[in-house]
Amino acid sequence: MLNNADEKRVPVPPFTLESAIKKVRLAEDGWNSRDAERVSFAYSLNTTWRNRTEFVSNREEAKSFLSRKWNKEVEYRLIKELWAFNENRISVRYAYEWHDDSGNWFRSYGNENWEFDHNGLMTNRYACINDMPIKESERKFHWPLGRRPDDHPELSELGL
Numbered sequence: 001m002l003n004n005a006d007e008k009r010v011p012v013p014p015f016t017l018e019s020a021i022k023k024v025r026l027a028e029d030g031w032n033s034r035d036a037e038r039v040s041f042a043y044s045l046n047t048t049w050r051n052r053t054e055f056v057s058n059r060e061e062a063k064s065f066l067s068r069k070w071n072k073e074v075e076y077r078l079i080k081e082l083w084a085f086n087e088n089r090i091s092v093r094y095a096y097e098w099h100d101d102s103g104n105w106f107r108s109y110g111n112e113n114w115e116f117d118h119n120g121l122m123t124n125r126y127a128c129i130n131d132m133p134i135k136e137s138e139r140k141f142h143w144p145l146g147r148r149p150d151d152h153p154e155l156s157e158l159g160l
Contacts, residue, residue, distance in 0.1 A: 009042055012120035013088035020085035023120075024092055028080040029147050036066035044121040051127045073098035077141035079148060081155045083111070090114045095160050097134070097141045105139060106131045109160070 009026075011019035030039045040063035049056035049065070056062050070076055078096035085091065092112050099105045110129035117123050140158050143149050 007041070007119055007121060009120040013116050013118060015085045015087065015090065017085070020090050021082050023090060024080050024082045027092075027114075028078055028094075031078050031080075032076070032145075032147055034070040034076060034145075036063045036070065039063075039066055042122055043125075044117055044123045047121075047123055047125065049125040049127070051125070052129055056125075072100065074101065075099055075145065077143065077145070077148070079141065079152075079155050079158075079160075088116045088118075090116075093155065095155055097139055099136075105134050105136050107134050107138075107140075107160075108132070 011023050015023065027042065030042060033039065040059050043059050043062050045059050047056065047059055047062055049062060051065065054065060056065050073096075076096060076098045078094060080092045080094040083091040083093050090113075092114070093110070094112065095107055095109050097105065097107050108129050108131045110127055112128075113124075113126045114122050115124040140160070141148075141152075143152055
């Protein structure tokens with residue numbers, strides 16, 4: 001049977017303010033890469049998710065979910081912001097912009113609650129997300145695809 005006892009994703013719990021902020025930024029960077037294989041390694045082998053109406057119950061399902069997501073959500077750009085944390089849990093709020101295959105733009109707003117094992121792998125992810133249609137001219141996330149530049153405003157600075 002597979003296990004992830006030797007896998008580690010720093011920072012690991014217990015979280016401090018500094019390490020929680022770092023964990024959030026690493027998650028944002030990973031998702032902005034849109035590399036489902038690489039991103040899936042941040043999750044435990046038996047990770048469980050609730051994402052909209054979809055439920056994920058292991059790392060392989062998470063990888064498949066992410067592949068489908070980024071095939072549908074074209075030009076995906078995400079900003080995550082720490083909301084709260086404790087020893088092994090982090091709560092974030094986020095927004096991301098994307099368009100569908102017909103060129104319709106959206107800004108998706110959400111909150112996620114994360115729980116981590118002692119090696120820093122995410123064991124539980126609960127997401128609530130709402131999509132808001134926007135005009136292309138209303139976009140606020142204009143950096144080149146990939147990692148958000150360090151000098152790009154955070155959600156709070158953008159009034160989101």
